Amino acid sequence: MEKEYLGLDGDRQKLGKLPLASAERGPWKKRMFATVALVAGNDVNCQLQILIEQAKKLSEDGLHPTAQTLGEREILSQAMALLQASGKLWRNYQEQYADAYAEAWLKTLEYFYRHYREYDPSKAQVATWLNFRLKNEFKSQQIKIQQQQQRQIQASTEEEGEGLLAMMASPSYGDQAKVMSEGIAQWLEESPELAEESIKNQPQLTVKVLLEQRFLREVPWGELAKEHNVSVATLSSFYERKCRPKLVNFIQSNYDFITPDTPINPCEHLRSLLTQKQWHKLNLGDRLQQWLESEPCLQEIRLREKPEITAQIFLRETLAVLQQPRQGLTQVASRLGVEAGALERFYEFRVIHQVLAFMHKIQREQR
Structure with missing residues (x-):
């Protein structure tokens, strides 16, 4: 087998000298991997150790860094394919954590490509070394998923509570x-x-x-x-x-207190009103501006999350944003320094009733 092993070194050196886009790279890789199987027989761990050793030797062949990196990836990818096909790769996880396992496997691959030189065959088999890493990565990803689910549940509960308190x-x-x-x-x-x-x-x-x-x-x-x-x-x-x-x-x-399924977007609501012909004739935009500057109650209605923001300030910023193309609630929220959801609740439960009452008033005046 010594002759075959020396031939393996020759195959590796030949592969390193081939141009990166050469059509000969495929056949030479197959020849090299076939020689690995011939030298190691059916011993998967031995095959993996030989491939890791060959990847390490590429640094001794005087290759251009790009060629060396490509050669390492080709050899190490073959090693990982062997490990996956061998049945020695750890896969004992519940189906609900399939995404966590997939992410852990990708991180393990990345670790292998970056740290394969640290592998010591005298301490553990390749499968044992990588499975230890894979299990730890999986635990980390599993915890992340559990924490994310908990945050989603908590956020849902808090949002429901906010809706109740806003309606109050x-x-x-x-x-x-x-x-x-x-x-x-x-x-x-x-x-x-x-x-x-x-x-x-x-x-x-x-x-x-x-x-x-x-x-x-x-x-x-x-x-x-x-x-x-x-x-x-x-x-x-x-x-x-x-x-x-x-x-x-x-x-x-x-109390029988039900939160609406779909909040009202203040920008969309006001924009739809301002573009209707019946309101355009009544100069609704100008009338709204005059009303929000003169109506005392708008200065008393305050955003619960940020009391310094009154209905007057909120409507003033909203109308200013609507004068700009492709602007909306996101921009209003950014200007006021609050979450868009808080503004939707504020408009639906505290402000829209005032707006509608004002519109009914100017309608009656026209009759």
């Missing part, structure tokens, strides 16, 4: 919103467990106190932080983790 503040709910507010106040008063859970080392800042001050009275975070000598981050974190979920659960359990 909507003038369109009138007496119902008032009844619900009274119900929440009574719940806070009659539920002793809400006064037992507090921020660590801040026994006065209970779930009850924060819901009363932040939700019912809408006291700004900065004011609360200053009053209690606690950071805004500490207050908001406790509120999101402990207070909001209890409030949303109470509302869902006691």
Whole structure:
């Protein structure tokens, strides 16, 4: 077999000298790989070790870096194909994590191509070495998927809660919103467990106190932080983790309160109005501008996520964006520094009713 092994070195050197686009590369690679099988027999691990050794020797052949890299990839790709066909590659995973396995396998391939020179045949077989890496990569990808799923569930829950709380503040709910507010106040008063859970080392800042001050009275975070000598981050974190979920659960359990399936995009809604002939004749754009600058209630309606943004500011920015081609809600959200979803809820539950009331008013004036 020594003769065949020497012939293998010759095949590798010949392959390195062939032009990168040469049609002879295919036959020479087949000849080289056939020699590997002849030298190692049916011992897959031995075949893999020989291929890794040949890839390492390419650096001794004085090749151009591009030719060396191509040769390494061709030889190492053959090694990985052998491993996959051998049945020695670890595949013990649940079907739901197929994507995690595929990503882990790609990362293992990348690791092999970059670190194959570090392989030590005296310590482990090639399959053992790579399967160890593959299993670790799979665990990492599995955790990522689980965390992503958890975040999606949490985001869905938070979005549902936001919709409920936004609807609570909507003038369109009138007496119902008032009844619900009274119900929440009574719940806070009659539920002793809400006064037992507090921020660590801040026994006065209970779930009850924060819901009363932040939700019912809408006291700004900065004011609360200053009053209690606690950071805004500490207050908001406790509120999101402990207070909001209890409030949303109470509302869902006691009231028939359904969040709309499709939020109203304020830019699309206003643009459709402004382009209708009946409103164009009434100079709706100019009338809207005059109205939002003179209507006092628009200065009192505030975005829950960012109280300094009033309905007046929101509508002013929205109308300004609509004057630009191919501009929309994304640009309004960017200008105001808030999420687009928050603006959709703000418009649908707090602002659109004011807009529609104004439009009905100018319609009546024309009759």
